[in-house]
Amino acid sequence: MKKNLYWIALVLLFAACSKAGGGDDGTTDPVTGTGTGTGATQLGKGILYYDWATEGAKKFDLQTGVKATFLPYNTRRNGWDVSRDNTLLIESTDDPDDYDNEVYTITNVKDNTIVSKFKKLSGYSNLTSPQLSYDKKLILVPPTYDDGVIILDLQGKILFNLASYQGQKLEGRVIWMPDNTFLFSQGNNLYRTNTAFTAATLVKTFNFDTWGYYSASPDGSKIALRGGNHLWMMNADGSNLTQITESNDIEVWPVFSPDSKYLLIGYNYTLTNQMGRWWNQAIIPADFGKYNLDDKADKRVIPLIAKGENRPEAADGITLWR
Numbered sequence: 479m480k481k482n483l484y485w486i487a488l489v490l491l492f493a494a495c496s497k498a499g500g501g502d503d504g505t506t507d508p509v510t511g512t513g514t515g516t517g518a519t520q521l522g523k524g525i526l527y528y529d530w531a532t533e534g535a536k537k538f539d540l541q542t543g544v545k546a547t548f549l550p551y552n553t554r555r556n557g558w559d560v561s562r563d564n565t566l567l568i569e570s571t572d573d574p575d576d577y578d579n580e581v582y583t584i585t586n587v588k589d590n591t592i593v594s595k596f597k598k599l600s601g602y603s604n605l606t607s608p609q610l611s612y613d614k615k616l617i618l619v620p621p622t623y624d625d626g627v628i629i630l631d632l633q634g635k636i637l638f639n640l641a642s643y644q645g646q647k648l649e650g651r652v653i654w655m656p657d658n659t660f661l662f663s664q665g666n667n668l669y670r671t672n673t674a675f676t677a678a679t680l681v682k683t684f685n686f687d688t689w690g691y692y693s694a695s696p697d698g699s700k701i702a703l704r705g706g707n708h709l710w711m712m713n714a715d716g717s718n719l720t721q722i723t724e725s726n727d728i729e730v731w732p733v734f735s736p737d738s739k740y741l742l743i744g745y746n747y748t749l750t751n752q753m754g755r756w757w758n759q760a761i762i763p764a765d766f767g768k769y770n771l772d773d774k775a776d777k778r779v780i781p782l783i784a785k786g787e788n789r790p791e792a793a794d795g796i797t798l799w800r
Contacts (some may be wrong), residue, residue: 480760481521503510503559503659507543513707516686518582518617521645522541522597523541524540524604524735524736524798524799524800525537525538525543525560525564525799525800526538526540526742526759526796526797526798527538527541527548527560527793527794527796527798527799527800528759528793528795528798529794529795529796529797530756530792530793530794530795530796531689531756531792532546533551534547534549534550534551534552535547535548535549535558535796536548536658536791538784538791540632540759542560543723543783543784543785544784544785544786545599545785545791548593549569551565551712552571554571554572554574554641555568555569556570556571556572556605556607556708557569557578557604557607557608557796558570558607558796559607559608559609559798560587560610560798560800561610561614561743561800562610562614562696562736563614563799564587564667564800565587565588565614566584566585566593566610566614567585567588568582568583568584568585568608568609568610568617569582569585569610570582570598570607571583571605571735573597574758574799576597577602577603578599578600578601578602579597579598579599580597580598580600580605580606581595581596581597581598581601582596582597582608582630582634582726583595584615584632586788588727589690590592593632594632594633594634596633596693597634597796598619598630598634600622600624601622601623601624601625602626603623603624604623604624605622606619606620606622607620607632607641607736607796608726609652609654610654611654611658612654612656612657612658613658614632614783615631615632616630616631616632616637616652616658617630617632617652618652619633619647620650620651620652621641621647621648621650621652621755623650625639625641626637626639626640626641626647626648626699627640627660627662629649629653629675630727633730636648636718639700640662640671640675640705643662643669643678645665646664646665646666648664649664650663650690651663651690651691652693653693653694653696655670655689655694655698655714656687656696656698657695657698657699658673658686658716659671659672659673660675661681661692661694661701662678663690663692664796665685666681666683666684666685666689667680667684668680668681668682668683668684668692668701668716669681680716681701681714681715681716682716682719684711686703686705686706687691687706687724687800688704688705688706689703689704689706690704691703691704691706691730691731691732692704692732693732693733693736694714695733695734695738695764696734696736696737696739697738698714699713699714699738700712700713700734700738701713701714702712702715702722702732702734702741702764703732704729704731706708706732707727707728707729708721708722708723708724708725708728708729708745709721709723709724709729709730709732709741709743709765711732713768718766718768720768721768722741722764722766722767722768722769723743723745723762723768723769723770723771724768724769724770725745725770725771725772726772727745727746727747728745728747729743729744729745729747729748729773730744730745730747730757731743731744731757731793731797733762733766733797733798733799734799735761735764735799736799736800738764739763739764739765740761740763740764741761741764742759742760742762742763742782742797743759743760743761743762743771744757744758744759744793744797745757745758746758746761746771751796754794755794756792756793757792757793758780758781758782758783758790758792759782759790759792759793759797760779760780760782760790761779761780761782761790762778762779771773773790
């Protein structure tokens with residue numbers, strides 16, 4: 479089964495609980511200290527996008543604090559991304575006529591017109607989540623069981639395929655850097671390619687038992703990641719690795735703001751009994767400081783609370799800040 483339906487009562491119960499900020503009765507806005515949730519409006523303009531259970535992909539406007547549905551729930555959708563300027567949406571979905579193919583569709587967000595649509599041979603049960611480059615000219619496809627990292631143009635032409643590095647097959651997460659290089663991991667090592675994708679250099683070797691969920695700041699200066707149970711940040715060259723979150727639980731999915739000054743993070747990371755997972759969301763400065771995500775422990779932590787609500791937003795998949 480490609481999608482696990484884990485919108486269950488247990489998840490609803492846990493999602494109702496805030497573990498950072500808020501008043502004693504759960505109705506005080508964590509930012510202003512008054513009223514019901516007004517959203518994190520002090521952070522200025524920007525749109526947050528995130529998957530949530532059977533509600534599809536949500537959209538949260540930081541200027542107004544209002545959330546809405548961005549993409550309806552679709553069991554055939556495997557991955558999606560939004561361009562940095564909020565103009566293009568790319569989706570990968572199952573091909574209803576061929577189990578070995580996916581359909582990639584690029585849509586104009588403003589008028590919902592299709593910019594490009596093509597089939598990609600992915601192989602049986604190889605689900606991909608494509609990413610648009612910063613300049614919106616290339617598509618980065620993470621490695622699958624059958625293929626390595628693939629670079630496509632917007633019409634689906636394969637421009638580059640990196641199947642292995644230093645004799646080892648590539649697996650796991652890949653992300654664009656703003657200069658159209660990309661980061662990829664291999665074992666405990668994080669690498670960065672050149673712009674021609676013909677060579678790579680070592681950024682950092684980590685000593686964590688588990689690590690991942692790494693992201694890069696839009697200005698290209700910083701990288702944030704999960705290391706063990708908490709989040710860390712370092713300079714893009716691998717220097718100054720610093721722990722930036724702490725709690726009695728697990729933090730995941732750090733995502734930089736468009737101006738690179740803040741991080742949207744996941745906290746209270748919870749595994750469900752159906753192989754699913756979810757987390758609450760909060761915002762912290764991306765200043766190399768350490769922030770405590772335990773309940774009411776750190777007033778500098780801003781839980782992501784929509785206007786008119788009093789609970790932090792939950793997510794369970796792709797999370798973007800555009």
